[in-house]
Amino acid sequence: MAIPSQLVVEFTDYDYLTFIPIGRKNKAIRSLANKHTRGLLTRINHAVSQTLSTYSDADQLQLSTFLFKNQHSGFPLAINREEEIFPHLWKPDTFLWKEQSAQTGVPIHLEQCYKQDITTLSKEQLQAHIDHVIRDYMFCAQIAQKNREDWLSSMNEAFYKHPFIQLYHEYERRIEAIERVAVSPLLFSMKQPEKVAYWRERVEIIMRPFRMWSKEEFHEGLDAYSEVTLSFEAREKQIVVKDTTGGTILVYHVPSQTVTLKEEVNVELASKRLYTTSEQLKELMLLNPELIQSLHSIQHWKDQIEQDASVINEINNLQKELETWSMSPLEIPRLLSWIHVLMDLKAPRTTDEETIEWFSSFHIEDVSILSQLSSYKKIAKQTEWVHALTTLKEQLEDELHLLQGRLLNHSIDVGKITLTPHQLYDTLSLIHDLRDSVSGQLYTQLLTGHSTNNIRQRKLDQHKGYGALSHQKEKYLYSMFETLQKWEVISKLRQGYTLTPKGHVIHSHMSHHM
Secondary structure, eight states: OOOOGGGOBOOTTOTTEEEEEBSSOOTTOOSOOOHHHHHHHHHHHHHHHHHHTTSOHHHHHHHHHHHHTTSOOSEEEEEOTTSOBOSSOBOGGGSTTOOOBTTTBBOOOGGGBOSSOTTSOOHHHHHHHHHHHHHHHHHHHHHTTSOHHHHHHHHHHHHHHSHHHHHHHHTHHHHHHHHHHHTOGGGGGSSOHHHHHHHHHHHHHHTTTGGGSOHHHHHHGGGGSSOOEEEEETTTTEEEEEOTTSOEEEEEETTTTEEEESSOOOHHHHHHHHHHHHHHHHHHHHTOHHHHHHHHHHHHHHHHHHHTHHHHHHHHHHHHHHHHHOSSOOOOOHHHHHHHHHHHSBOOOOOOOOOHHHHHTOBOSOTTHHHHGGGGGGGOSHHHHHHHHHHHHHHHHHHHHHHHHHHHHSOEEETTEEEOHHHHHHHHHHHHHHGGGSOHHHHHHHHHTOOOHHHHHTTGGGSTTTTTTTTSOHHHHHHHHHHHHHTTSEEEOSSSEEEOHHHHHHHHHHHTTO
């Protein structure tokens, strides 16, 4: 990544300078325009020679390699078509890791140039400015020895070695546990709320440094950012890394290969506070033995449910079948509702000691469940629990057989019409077979047995559902369709109807018994 030789213009009178025409190369530049320009260049040439003399040959070679791949050795100055010096010097990162085009030349953007106007500086001011600029160039020449990705990798390594980042990884589980407990509804079930409030206030203080970084940043470092910008500070020999909003992420110190974070933290104090906060929560737990016993009971119930998962799965399926066959909302059995509540909870499976990590693993949004535990104490033992599940399963099976039997063997009121099982089946069959191929009005004509040219031409009068409700008035059929929709057996389309999943189950079952 260097300035192409085709862009370079040199004059023997200024052996420490190399001239770069602005934009496309101006081949007409053969000399320098006037005495003022030549006088300025003499001063700049002298200042550059004075500054470079303070650097070793190796440093100067590194600078030449950075700028010109060691094919030229002068300091770059921009010159325009009028053979005048551009009054601002390029910043060195203009050339860092960037390929300059021999056709279009090196661009001039003011944000890539130093603010000082070199044409207005005194001799002393010019020397000081050149000292500063060349120091920046020397630093960037050092940076150019590695590509950008390698530097980012080195910064990431230093990031992970930072004491605060290491502290996070050492106590990550505890830090996350504290955060979870601080917002847990279980805290509001504890006695001595004033101590709980104090603990939560302390959490806000000790968590502040850890909240400066996201979990992704702690684990991925700079890789957590889609894009970062680097700026180089030669005096301090450091690289400043910023995000896309301009916020500083970290500062990398090149000589020591260490980083300073966007906000430094007293690591020893942070470590002590983590320990103290954990111990304070343990004390709160000791003051609330009833709550802790309730949490152990929830663990017990979760274990029971897991052990009998297959039976509970059968019970759930029976409940779903009941809802399919019922034409009105069903109340979930109390025990099954309790099981569902417990299944939705998260609780630790471990029986480890009652630590903050253990307490934080309980995710209970509605703490009223704690007051319900005593209601189920009678079936907490294995034998009573198994008996209760068996009884519930048999109860649901009986109810299902009863509902299915009613539809298969008894008439049912649907809106203002009473349908026999055969009539219901024929109606569902008609909808199953025709779906959206006919209109709602044509459905009523088919069911009441109307004969039209359209019906005869399409041979719809040959369907077994044709005339199934011939004794009914057409206006009553509309209330029947509305009721079937309300029961979620059918659904209305832009034209006609279709069976819902519930309707398909009922129709399929009836087809095996008609």
